[in-house]
Amino acid sequence: MKKQILIDMDGVLADIYMQLVNYEERATGKKLDLKSLEGITESKAFSTYRECLSQKGFFEDAPVMDGSVEALEYLNEKHRVLIVSAATEYPNSLIEKQNWLAKNFPFISWRQIVFCGVKDFIRGDAMIDDHLRHLESFSGQTKILYAQPHNVGSISDSVVRADWREIVSMF
Amino acid sequence: MKKQILIDMDGVLADIYMQLVNYEERATGKKLDLKSLEGITESKAFSTYRECLSQKGFFEDAPVMDGSVEALEYLNEKHRVLIVSAATEYPNSLIEKQNWLAKNFPFISWRQIVFCGVKDFIRGDAMIDDHLRHLESFSGQTKILYAQPHNVGSISDSVVRADWREIVSMF
16 A cells, blocks of 8 residues: 655755765865764754855755665655655755755655645654654654664664665565 | 644735736736636636746735734634645745745744645644645645635535634634
8 A cells, every 4th residue: 555655855865964064174174074973963063054054055955865866766656755844944945955856856746845844743654754853743653763873872662763775675 | 722723825824816916917907806706716817827926026025815914813822823835836936935924924933834735644623725625635624715716606515615804713
């Protein structure tokens, strides 16, 4: 049976860490090592975090997460996929995020895109997100924490931590 | 008990008919009378409909619907309000709509805003929308069709047709 799968953008489809490392290096001259950032929130790990997110082009030029295009093509064929991104806190990111999706995931239609502030009102069977708080407020059955440096060590009984290679094998 | 109320923007908070009549008059020189447009879809009623929606400023300068500010202040105090707008079909409308909300409804936070393509995945107790199709796919209990010229004559057993004055008295 077709499942409704909610998929986050930042840190799941978009490789926000790679973008933050690049922006931080450009601003401070210091290249951070991802290994040293494990278990630390992004806003603490990157001294320029807030400024980065407000910079023009930050979201539109973000690198694509390894394996995400093939995984999403597969899931989109087999299930009903909705892209759900917390974006309204940074209104300028809205058009950048939609342009980014159109460029990198052209098989995703505007009907499948949701930009919001919180995510607790969205129905679905599965949610893939790199932030535990969104998974904890999700009412569906399958909760997948997309493996990212900040969520190393984040655990919860009802949540599985995985990357795209592992996720594809679950559906 | 607090209810979760989903509220549409176009034709509910924003007076899109007034804006369309003005834009159409500017383009064709002909001022349409709302009474003559009853029961006719917006895209048939206005010859310049698609062009209007794509024009810069169309959403950002839209007039505010009569009674909507006071009604929303009241509902927002008493319940949990989410503004849910179909916007991703016109990506340039995203920032205009968020700016418009910030200007005209400053008490609505970015946490309460949802921009999407379809609305059938959103949970709530009540939905206020001027399009029957969104109400028909809504899983909540209370379905309110906001009275607009195009939905004159639209009927459905589970739906109440009302304007802001009437809606306030229901909550």
